Amino acid sequence: MEECAAAMHTDVQSWLEERGLTANEEAYDYLKVVMACQNAMAEPRVAPAGDFLGYMAMARDIKMNLHSGSVATIAEPGCMAIPQAMEEALNAAGGEIRRSTPVEEIIIEGGKIRGVIIRCRDGGYESIECDTVICNIPPKHIFNVLHPRHFPAGWVDLLQNKFWSAGLLTGYMGLKNNIWEQFGVDERSFIWMPGIIKHEGFIGAVDMVMWSFAACAKRAPEGKRDFCFSTALTDQEMRNPKKVTRVINYCMDWFKKNFKGWEENVEFVIWTPSDEAYGNWRPIGEKRPPLRSPYADGLFFVGDQYGERLWGGGVDGASLCAVMVVDEIMATDLESELFPPYHRGTPKPATNW
Numbered sequence: 001m002e003e004c005a006a007a008m009h010t011d012v013q014s015w016l017e018e019r020g021l022t023a024n025e026e027a028y029d030y031l032k033v034v035m036a037c038q039n040a041m042a043e044p045r046v047a048p049a050g051d052f053l054g055y056m057a058m059a060r061d062i063k064m065n066l067h068s069g070s071v072a073t074i075a076e077p078g079c080m081a082i083p084q085a086m087e088e089a090l091n092a093a094g095g096e097i098r099r100s101t102p103v104e105e106i107i108i109e110g111g112k113i114r115g116v117i118i119r120c121r122d123g124g125y126e127s128i129e130c131d132t133v134i135c136n137i138p139p140k141h142i143f144n145v146l147h148p149r150h151f152p153a154g155w156v157d158l159l160q161n162k163f164w165s166a167g168l169l170t171g172y173m174g175l176k177n178n179i180w181e182q183f184g185v186d187e188r189s190f191i192w193m194p195g196i197i198k199h200e201g202f203i204g205a206v207d208m209v210m211w212s213f214a215a216c217a218k219r220a221p222e223g224k225r226d227f228c229f230s231t232a233l234t235d236q237e238m239r240n241p242k243k244v245t246r247v248i249n250y251c252m253d254w255f256k257k258n259f260k261g262w263e264e265n266v267e268f269v270i271w272t273p274s275d276e277a278y279g280n281w282r283p284i285g286e287k288r289p290p291l292r293s294p295y296a297d298g299l300f301f302v303g304d305q306y307g308e309r310l311w312g313g314g315v316d317g318a319s320l321c322a323v324m325v326v327d328e329i330m331a332t333d334l335e336s337e338l339f340p341p342y343h344r345g346t347p348k349p350a351t352n353w
Contacts, residue, residue: 001057004311005346008050011284015049033192036232039313041166041281043234048284050346054311058342079315106133106299108150113298116145134300134325139163139289140280142301151295158286167238168230168277169247174267175225179259187225193254224267238275279305279313291321291328300325309345320345 007015012035013022022028032044038055041047077084087097098118104125107114115129135142139159148156180187220226229251237243248271256262282288282305291307293299302325304310304317310324311317323334324345335344 001054001341001344001346002348004050004053004057005309005348006050007053008048008287008311008346009285010049011045012047012049012052013044015053016044030192037190037192039166039278041232041278046164046234046281046284048282051311051313054346061340061342082315082319103145105147106135106145108147108296108299111150111295111297113296130298132298132300132329134302134329136302138165138276138280138303139282139301139305140165146296146299155295158283159280159289162283162286163280164283165235165276165280166278167233167235167273167275169233169238169244169271169273170228170230171248171251172270172272173227173229174220174269175227176265176267178225179227179262179265182260232277235275238273244273279303279317281305281313291325300329307345309348311346316343 016022016028016031021031035041035044035047035052039047039051090097100121102119103116104119105117107116107127113131113133115127116133117125117127120126135145137145140163143151143156143160178187180189180191185191231247231251233243233247252269259265287308288310289301289306291300291302293301301307302318302321304313304315304321307321307324310321320335320339320343323338326332327334
């Protein structure tokens with residue numbers, strides 16, 4: 001993990017090239033799709049190497065098997081169990097949970113947190129005084145509630161305009177039969193399709209064909225199957241209707257060509273484009289924003305893209321960051337108490353960049 005911290009300053013493509021790992025096209029494509037599956041980033045030139053290497057470093061310890069699968073969907077109770085458990089604990093400790101309560105503005109005076117302004121259900125506004133605020137809005141969007149005048153202009157520009165997002169174009173399909181069976185593939189497996197339009201600008205579509213959710217999450221009716229296919233595009237690519245349509249048409253033609261009886265087997269198809277499916281990623285060479293704001297006393301950030309020691313993203317990254325920010329506020333070390341070594345942050349910030 002020390003090597004992961006040191007590799008945060010470089011991109012995956014450069015890291016692979018330095019080690020001669022791009023010469024074999026098939027091996028290179030395999031590495032790219034593994035990276036895309038873990039980080040939802042399909043372009044090695046914009047993916048920080050340290051984030052990718054973290055997943056590689058922990059795979060052995062958690063006994064991850066890429067053939068039978070050990071990641072992705074959680075059938076019961078699902079990821080919603082995490083915030084529900086937090087709500088239960090907060091209520092038990094005397095806290096108050098306000099659902100459907102948008103924050104309009106975080107009040108900062110003299111470089112210190114003074115409170116928040118919230119929108120009430122009757123359409124009015126209420127000010128709540130406090131000296132500590134934990135913000136879990138993704139980096140590109142924090143200035144919707146934080147006025148930019150309280151922060152350096154260069155930092156605002158970095159987060160708003162230079163951080164980028166990995167979007168997912170996902171096709172969800174209802175099937176009559178198990179399509180993996182005709183190839184002798186365990187339907188719990190991932191099937192990956194690498195670089196389908198890699199000569200059209202960004203590799204953009206390094207595609208993940210995910211398994212039938214019916215195999216593990218019981219989402220399809222009895223005797224039927226479902227099929228979820230996702231491909232990663234950048235946020236800018238996802239806002240380009242021509243690009244999105246190009247990828248959808250390519251994928252649908254690929255399904256028809258490779259799965260016998262595809263058209264007769266399919267009962268419905270739903271495509272959903274999302275320009276921000278997996279956090280806001282920093283440009284290569286930039287660190288994640290710190291957990292404790294250096295510009296407003298009492299302001300903290302939490303989420304899968306905050307904290308200089310954080311790596312990766314998604315639910316595991318957000319969960320780790322939640323514990324990290326508690327440690328930052330309370331001067332505790334719950335990270336070491338709760339997480340095994342391979343689920344903790346990088347040992348120390350990379351100081352050589």
